[in-house]
Amino acid sequence: MSEPKIELSKKNWDEVKSTTCYMCACRCGIKVYLKDGTVRYIEGNRDHPINKGVLCAKGSAGIMQQYSPAKLNKPLIRVGERGSGEFREIEWEEALRTATMWLSEVRNTDPRKLAFFTGRDQSQSLTGWWAIQYGTPNYAAHGGFCSVNMAAAGLYTIGGAFWEFGEPDWEYTRYFMLFGVAEEHGSNPMKTALGRLKTRGAKFVSVNPVRTGYSAIADEWVGIRPGTDGLFVAALIHELMKAGEIDLDYLLRYTNAPWLVIQNEGGEDHGIFARDAKGNPLVWDKNNAKAVNALSIGYVPALSGKFGLPGGRKAVPVFELLAQRFLDESYSPGSVAERTGIGADTIKRIAAELAHTAFQEEVTLDVEWTDWAGRKHDKLIGRPVSMHAMRGISAHSNGFHTCRMIHILQILLGSIDCPGGFRYKAPYPKQTPPWLRPAGKRAGDMRAEPLGGPHLGFPMKPADLLLNDDGSPQRIDKAFSWDAPFAAHGLMHTVINNAATADPYPIEVLFLYMANMGWNSAMNPPDTIRQLTAKNPDTGEYAIPKFIYSDAYLSETVPYADLILPDTTYLERWDCISLLDRPISEPNGPADSIRHPVIKPDRDVRPFQDVLIDLGARLGLTGFVNEDGTAKYPGGYPDYMVNHQRKPGIGPLAGWRGKTGDRFGSGEPNPRQLEKYIENGGFWHQELPLNKRYMRHANIEALNWSVEMGFRLSSNPVIFQLYLEPMQQFRLAAQGHGEITVPAVHSDRVETFFDPLPLWHTPLEESIVDGDEYPIHAITQRPMAMYHSWGTQNAWLRQIFNRNWLYMSHDKGRELGLADGDWVYVSSHHGRIKVQLKLMDGVNRDTVWTWNAIGKRSGSWNLANDAPESRKGFLLNHVISDLLPQRDGGYRYSNSDPVTGQAAWYDLRVRIEKAEPDTAALCEPQFKTLKKPSGIRARPPLLKFTGDRKP
Amino acid sequence: MHPAYSVILFTTSSGAGYGLLALIGLAGATHGAASSIEFAITTLVVALGLISVGLLSSTFHLGHPERAWRAFSQWRSSWLSREGIVAVATFVPALLFAYSWTFSNQAVALWGILSAVMCAATVYCTGMIYASLPTIRQWRHPLVVPVYLVFALATGATLLLALAHVFARGQLIQVIFSAAGLASALVLKLVYWRSIDSTKPSYTIEQATGIGHLGAVRQLELPHTAQNYLMQEMGYRIGRKHAEKLRRIVVLSLTGGLLFCLLTLVLPSALATAAAILAVLWAAIGAVTERWLFFAEAEHVVNLYYGKPAA
Amino acid sequence: MTALPDTSAVGQKKLGLVIDLDICVGCQACAVSCKEWNTQGYSAPLIDDDPYGANPMGPWLNRVHAYEAGEGVDAQVVHFPRSCLHCEQPACVTVCPTGASYKRAEDGIVLVNPDTCIGCKLCSWACPYGAREYDHNHGVMKKCTLCVDRIYNEHFEAEDRVPACVRACPTGARHFGDLGDETSDIAKLVKQREGYDLLPEMNYKPVNKYLPPRARRDKAGTHPAVASLTPRATSGRTGSLAERFFRWVDDKLSG
């Protein structure tokens, strides 16, 4: 018998379109294979700067997101009680009229009473712009509960950040330390890089309480106790300093190490930089024994010593203070070993390896470049040590300081933006500290007036906060108040609780977009659901009277909203991944991209951006209407993407600007811009010449280039802020100096945490709850094949993860008498859940962990009511608290970092007990099954997704 | 292995049918044409019926029964294919034997012996389907084929005994065959169990994954939290206690069958008939339970990848 | 086609995969892209039961396991993708009664012909590696096809003529090529990294190879650096640690 003939060159598609993935926020380039207008296959785009052809599990499962039966189909208006799932389908016109009515009423009375918060969308430059024009101060995206600690610490310190604003130099790095990362935003690039790094023989160290995923392939796993990375990093610095293994030249040139700090204990200028008459910081010139402008050249600076300034004040260089902090015995390897769970020997060895790699394995590139002071360099010197950190650092209440410490470790080794080190992605680096201040301060009557500028910024001094005269917060989320002064991304996680309890004030309309706040992005879902349904006892009205929500799918939050604006999927709409927002740039050059509709929606939904632009026009917002009142962007979002200009020449997209499309960065709008993007595979990417790729904090050509591109206002160098003077400004205020006083309830806290030098402190929850009662840390990790809650409706991905377990070390299990598969209670100071246990070895023994966002509420996502997601899947969030336990004085702070307001998800402390063996094999709590709103499609009993071959 | 009812029914029912057919074939070969046409027709119908039901039921678990004919093509390497061919081919001598035994009385011995040989060959092939799989230690065992053969013989002989009694034609030789068959089934099975219980599993999870140099290996995560075909088909696990209970049932039923066979010798004819029928019932329970256990106790190597330390 | 082709000739083409356990992070990209390609390609469709219900399941031709090996803090997590190994002596082929299961003479790919398979499942019993999954809704056996309809597909650019899983794998842990050609990159890689067979004792002679995890480097002596730094900035001087350190800094700056 001969082999059957098979068709080897079959073509199951009739066209291929290139666009951008949005199964997560990594935003890889994809090629979508289509047949008869339906999606057949999705693969990575080889030309794309982010993924260079590869594709993750979620990206490949995009098809199943498109065919999900949980898609919303039509605008809905609530007719039953909140949570009842009783909605009426309405036409778009009615939906838009209703929204306009609600929103214009608020705008004309008190625009503050609109709280507009958005999740992980990529149109923050549009939504933010809209909120400015609307005039509410209450706008932010999700960064406050995600990773603002990383962004703020980085931007204040080095003018760039981990997160999406920089990455290791994968090409040259020889030693890579990864702190607290299971998946990352740059999810495909991280994986590609790790594979190459290991293949190249570079050493990869993962600092993580759990040894799965990336940590599993690490050459060395440091199974740290959660929340103690600051101690570990401080001990590394301690060792390096003691051994003199630091790059002094680099410190002198690029950091504020030599800057003089006034020493005037008790005085109002204590801890402030000594400055000349023009406000320039001073350094002590050893040659001439006098203080000179730090930004001049030709001096020989002192790094230690106490120096007299004109007027009799004394000052010491930053470096002296820094060294004193880190040489302190409390930061020695021996002192931190027990708390971190890392042996002193290990810490010492890693310090030695870092020093060796940085200084003995130096990389040099024969590239000439010029620094800001005009000094020519004939080569680039690389210290091939790099680091990256994310939520394992960020999601702790000491994350801001810890993140700063990691940056300082990199700086001491001379490895920021050098070959082999950490590298910026355009538009970074920016000025340090960042120049942008939060706008939104109320000046008199602001009804129907736009706000003075963008909402989110970086306070330098107490006067930059958004406070009422009595010191109370002006924003609903208490961002930029004493609760969270450096809240550079707002505090989305506090909005619902604050609004429902009218603390600081009640609101009228809650407007959310693309965040499942009724479930996994709520710090505590049961409390949040309670607040969403809480009623004002006097009026019988909901405490949050109106709730408009845009989702694309039947999430847990949908049933709690009053008006649903159903969105399209990522394959059905225009999107703009803009340099004004969270760009996709690579270290070698800037990039931005678009999404364009590759298929037509099969239901009555509209892209949210179109809807927002339409609402802007209906409300008559400046910037959304012409002089004559007609809509400015009648073509919706694509019209805006091309024609909107933030400043002359600067628009959402940087590629192919100018009338003829020959300008990049800035230039007039180009009517054919989108066609150009589509022709180019949906993205624009420019590779910089070698002399502009490195040392960009000080590289004058690079700095000038970023001014030309409109990324920066001036080509001043970025001086790394080892010592963060703005923090001292807040601390001084807490000590009673200055015009703005810190209310007594907050003053201790501000004084403690606004230390201008990084410090380690016990995570707040741990410092308040009883350590004997709650001895165990509980954290989550992102599963690589699932994106938060929205992967669950995906018929393929949910086969991989349709339930979760709580993981504990065998060691701990033995101690507690627990076995694999046992059902256990997990109790925190705020609640209790019942879950099933799995034992493993690769986890810190004081830690338990689980996969994030696998647990679902019964009835949501159009899954069967008895789906494993709701019966055996759980959220750790049910035991996390929105607020910290009460302290003396009665005030309850948000469960967040005291500097930035970053939600402290991973501070959670718990107790684990065995559940009675006779209990049902069902997680607790079980929530009431959500009712399916009308119009949701039936679930197919069988999934027969196929090409043209029929079984 | 997941004990699929269609396969259990197939192997036990066709086994009994082949056993019966072989025995009457031998009877025909030694005694010539049947002395009672009713008895002959009944036994033939029962034998061929059981065979046919078994063969039919074996197609129930096929994804494409309509393509079953294709299974005759790979006799060069596939025991399943060989079994199919031999099974179908057996019908030729069997029908010829049926005709000659009942009506024509020509070449009874030839067709009878040929039928018996083909029956044995079919059952042998069935056994070899399992015994040839290197992936399952409990199947790749020298006793598997003998067990299949002996069970076919024992159940077939017991059936013959019962039919003979119904037609008042009970004979000592039938009791000898059935009792000896049941007794040897029992012995073989006991030896087999002792053997699979005492031999070490062939492979370990360390061997399967090849990472044993890192230390003892255990499963951390299944590929999917959802089920899959392999877990359901190969991952079937029977508790030790449960297996022991079922083994005892096999022992008891075979012993019971044996006793009832022997009782037919001493009981008056009406009661002897009843005893013979009870012997069939007991033997059937024993055979079905044995076959169920044969699957349930089989541990596929693939389970190593699903966390079993050894298989 | 039950009889196995003779693959003993020197230089006989043996297409297969090499999987690097040292860098596989268990991301499942290969598993999903495999499902995605094959449900519309040669293996179409891969039908899932109860996709949104309590017990969703369907055939996947590639699955990623995770194991832990070793004890306590030294235990290592190893992610372990598993698909058909395109064995040279595969009983899955020889047991097949219909010939639907066959090994291609040309390149050694083991395939099931969905037009002749009767769905008897015997081949899945014969495979030690769990590489065959029965699609009961389709009534035929499914397995990794080595993306036979991609690797020769002229509608793709040459560089894309690789299996979907290899094309997708973000870490580069999956390699595809001719293991019969000793001079091929993939064969050299296997040699250099001491790639191994799964269950060689079974004598199925898998073509696919696994590259073992590299030794961890978490002990002194596994990195060129010394085990700990000499406190050269602060030793041999007097005063507090900080004072000694500042004197060292001074020396450095003036030296």
Ligand SMILES: Nc1nc2c(c(=O)[nH]1)N[C@H]1C(S)=C(S)[C@@H](COP(=O)(O)OP(=O)(O)OC[C@H]3O[C@@H](n4cnc5c(=O)[nH]c(N)nc54)[C@H](O)[C@@H]3O)O[C@H]1N2
């Ligand atoms: N597949 C997938 N990708 C995603 C997402 C997703 O849901 N799925 N979400 C995206 C989003 S919104 C974000 S914010 C990013 C986040 O990406 P990651 O930062 O990778 O987020 P997590 O998975 O929370 O990983 C946190 C890691 O920190 C560890 N950890 C916890 N506490 C500590 C600690 O104190 N110290 C140290 N060193 N480690 C600690 C945990 O064990 C875990 O491995 O991922 C993005 N990418």
Ligand SMILES: Nc1nc2c(c(=O)[nH]1)N[C@H]1C(S)=C(S)[C@@H](COP(=O)(O)OP(=O)(O)OC[C@H]3O[C@@H](n4cnc5c(=O)[nH]c(N)nc54)[C@H](O)[C@@H]3O)O[C@H]1N2
């Ligand atoms: N315990 C614990 N909790 C956590 C975290 C943790 O690590 N541990 N991580 C936190 C972090 S960093 C984050 S970012 C949050 C993420 O939490 P969420 O922001 O709530 O993320 P998702 O669950 O993805 O929900 C986003 C919503 O957007 C909807 N959506 C999806 N696509 C579209 C679309 O195209 N248009 C519209 N309009 N809607 C769409 C989805 O249906 C879903 O309802 O979770 C936080 N919660």
Ligand code: SF4
């Ligand atoms: S990492 Fe995956 S899900 Fe995220 S954008 Fe890239 S391909 Fe899509």
Ligand code: SF4
């Ligand atoms: S891995 Fe299994 S299915 Fe693949 S060729 Fe080998 S035996 Fe056959």
Ligand code: SF4
């Ligand atoms: S299931 Fe199909 S391929 Fe497998 S042995 Fe049976 S007929 Fe052959």
Ligand code: SF4
């Ligand atoms: S080669 Fe193709 S069929 Fe085989 S595992 Fe990879 S993607 Fe799946």
Ligand code: SF4
């Ligand atoms: S895609 Fe690559 S890294 Fe991910 S699981 Fe598969 S082999 Fe491993």
Ligand SMILES: [Mo]
């Ligand atoms: Mo996030």
